[in-house]
Amino acid sequence: MKNPGWAGETGEFDLTESEVRGAGYVGPQPTEGWEHGGVNAVPYVHADSDPDAPLFQGPYRKRLDTIMSRYPNKRAALLPVLNLAHEIRGYLSQESMDAVAHELEEAPAAVRGVATFYTMYNRRPVGRHLVQVCTNVACNLCGGHEVFEAFLQHTGTEPGQISEDGEFTVMEVECLGACGFPTAVQVNGRYFENVDVAGVPDLLARLKRHGVDPVDGAAEGATSTSTSNGEGTKSKSKSKSTGGEG
Amino acid sequence: MAYPYTHEREIRVLSRGFGDPATRTLDGWRKLGGYEALEKALGMDREELIEEVKSSGLRGRGGAGFPTGVKWSFMPKEPKGPQYLLINADESEPGAFKDRELMRWTPHQMIEGALIGAYAMRAQHVYIYVRGEFFEPAQIVGRAIEEAYAAGLAGKNILDKGVDIEVTLHLGAGAYICGEETALMNSLEGRRGQPRIKPPFPAVSGAFAKPTTINNVETLCAIPHIVKNGGAWFRQWGTEKSPGTKMFNVSGHVVRRGNYELALGFPMDDLIYDMCGGIRDGRKLKAVIPGGSSVPILTAQEIEGLAADYESVAQAGSMLGTASVIVMDDQTNMVRQVRRMVEFYAHESCGQCTPCREGTAWMAQILRRIEAGQGTPEDVDTLLGVCKNVTGTTICVLSDSAAAPVLSWIQKFPEDIDRLVGGRRGVQIPAGAATA
Ligand SMILES: Cc1cc2nc3c(=O)[nH]c(=O)nc-3n(C[C@H](O)[C@H](O)[C@H](O)COP(=O)(O)O)c2cc1C
Ligand code: SF4
Ligand code: FES
Numbered sequence: 083m084k085n086p087g088w089a090g091e092t093g094e095f096d097l098t099e100s101e102v103r104g105a106g107y108v109g110p111q112p113t114e115g116w117e118h119g120g121v122n123a124v125p126y127v128h129a130d131s132d133p134d135a136p137l138f139q140g141p142y143r144k145r146l147d148t149i150m151s152r153y154p155n156k157r158a159a160l161l162p163v164l165n166l167a168h169e170i171r172g173y174l175s176q177e178s179m180d181a182v183a184h185e186l187e188e189a190p191a192a193v194r195g196v197a198t199f200y201t202m203y204n205r206r207p208v209g210r211h212l213v214q215v216c217t218n219v220a221c222n223l224c225g226g227h228e229v230f231e232a233f234l235q236h237t238g239t240e241p242g243q244i245s246e247d248g249e250f251t252v253m254e255v256e257c258l259g260a261c262g263f264p265t266a267v268q269v270n271g272r273y274f275e276n277v278d279v280a281g282v283p284d285l286l287a288r289l290k291r292h293g294v295d296p297v298d299g300a301a302e303g304a305t306s307t308s309t310s311n312g313e314g315t316k317s318k319s320k321s322k323s324t325g326g327e328g
Numbered sequence: 329m330a331y332p333y334t335h336e337r338e339i340r341v342l343s344r345g346f347g348d349p350a351t352r353t354l355d356g357w358r359k360l361g362g363y364e365a366l367e368k369a370l371g372m373d374r375e376e377l378i379e380e381v382k383s384s385g386l387r388g389r390g391g392a393g394f395p396t397g398v399k400w401s402f403m404p405k406e407p408k409g410p411q412y413l414l415i416n417a418d419e420s421e422p423g424a425f426k427d428r429e430l431m432r433w434t435p436h437q438m439i440e441g442a443l444i445g446a447y448a449m450r451a452q453h454v455y456i457y458v459r460g461e462f463f464e465p466a467q468i469v470g471r472a473i474e475e476a477y478a479a480g481l482a483g484k485n486i487l488d489k490g491v492d493i494e495v496t497l498h499l500g501a502g503a504y505i506c507g508e509e510t511a512l513m514n515s516l517e518g519r520r521g522q523p524r525i526k527p528p529f530p531a532v533s534g535a536f537a538k539p540t541t542i543n544n545v546e547t548l549c550a551i552p553h554i555v556k557n558g559g560a561w562f563r564q565w566g567t568e569k570s571p572g573t574k575m576f577n578v579s580g581h582v583v584r585r586g587n588y589e590l591a592l593g594f595p596m597d598d599l600i601y602d603m604c605g606g607i608r609d610g611r612k613l614k615a616v617i618p619g620g621s622s623v624p625i626l627t628a629q630e631i632e633g634l635a636a637d638y639e640s641v642a643q644a645g646s647m648l649g650t651a652s653v654i655v656m657d658d659q660t661n662m663v664r665q666v667r668r669m670v671e672f673y674a675h676e677s678c679g680q681c682t683p684c685r686e687g688t689a690w691m692a693q694i695l696r697r698i699e700a701g702q703g704t705p706e707d708v709d710t711l712l713g714v715c716k717n718v719t720g721t722t723i724c725v726l727s728d729s730a731a732a733p734v735l736s737w738i739q740k741f742p743e744d745i746d747r748l749v750g751g752r753r754g755v756q757i758p759a760g761a762a763t764a
Pocket of ligand 1: 387388389390391392393394396399416417418419420421504505506507508509510542543544545547548724725726
């Protein structure tokens, strides 16, 4: 299978996808997070999240404590802790927000007021793959809007809806800061670059099969000097659908 | 080899590690002389260090171009409590994609620059505010922070010199406005990302009501090189008022889009036609946005012979901003792109100021109508009126940014207005409006 939507396909570039993405350098992500200032670097959007999972237990409790230790007051940990709740459950319910308020000893209304300001918090469950297509100017000049339409068409969804198989939710987003690689598409914690209309079906197939991990060697003619942690083709064991009614 | 293209006329100081996965690691960065500047800086007198940065003439790369050394000198010399350095890694300006590359290829370069800055300004905590969408760069930076701690380069008693500096990564959650420095401070404090009224200025009362300085990623990436080689060395490139090299991030209708590191003052024509291989599919140039979507649009004619430095671009009626060059060919539907940019600002307005909240939404609505062929000459008048009312009347310049593309489009592309609204009856274009 062709490796769709990867910046390495244009340019004078001969590194593998893992090398470009730094997968080997970053290594496996510890659930309990890194020890010091890197604690907030763990992704908070991924396919394995479980809408019913308990919040802030086990390794997540440890991460919460580390996060708190990095700020002069509890309130400042609000975004990182919301991120954590979002990572665990895949979206922020009223109840999750209240739990965060409780942890930080803040008024629930204050937490909700902040959470609703930021666009990255899903306030209802989404598909396992949240496909966010940039249609802002630099991408749009090169067909961003058409790519967005193609994603809707091939997943058979309306914007924000979960596809019937629970795999995809497609949304239009503002500039992703990858304007040199149009169209930029973010899927969970991963960017796909240079996505064009023709590449959309391939990309959706790849996501279903491999998730968002780098798939080294899948590109035609690519070398396979992978430095990744060798998990490029791992399939997620827990393919729990996060609800179908949208 | 850089990512994804390089050119022999580039001067690769900040970007020399691009395309080499080894540069990400502490070892790889050290092989390029990494952390030597930190060691040197910690042995220097703080005032001397700030003077060195001043003498380099380095100007902030986050858009405004304010001299970095001068900004650093505003911080209290005798701290009464904690002081902070914030790294602005919120990069959300449409067209800008340089900080992402700097973080994913050379995270230690940024961290080293920040440690030097924190030492010079007596800040004991550095927060790196990375936009929430940047998971990949955030992981790379996060790993680099952990490496720096493990090697005794961050945390307590750095390099045994008795200096303590904490470094913490902080992810945003999707809001362009958090790139504005006071909004960023509110967001860091766990509040809505709404800009604050100045004064007080951040150096007096910033994050957590303590003296704070905010610098862009690229600004801090230049610091280790300046400290190691001296301010005069940095001045060998660029112009008197815009010294040094700068990342130019080119997007849109060119053959080879990408990041190019150039001496400031580089000819804009050469950037587009030589480095980027000209306009794709053999088409002609129509317009260029030289500094991200917040600055006035320039026509193909205005680009001819233009030098890409802060002063020259300002003289041409626009701004160099983040040097995010968006190139549009002769088949571009300008009203569609202007409408899309204005929709962005309408979406991202934080809603505090009425002119911005209402004005950006009206402009988007009117532009949608004009795009659909239902506009009238009065609509153009209304647009001009709204532009005037949102410029210089609000807490931050987001609304001014929304007006810039609209005004410059109306002023510079009269054929669009003629075609779309059937003439310019009654349309009064204020002189010099597009440079507001
Ligand atoms: C609406 C708005 C958005 C901004 N976004 C960013 C941004 O994403 N990144 C950035 O570095 N500066 C941004 N700025 C500029 C910052 O306010 C600030 O000037 C800059 O970070 C200072 O750093 P510097 O002196 O190193 O350039 C923005 C400004 C405004 C008004
Ligand atoms: S100008 Fe707009 S974005 Fe800026 S503070 Fe006012 S309402 Fe918010
Ligand atoms: S405009 Fe699409 S990533 Fe910037």
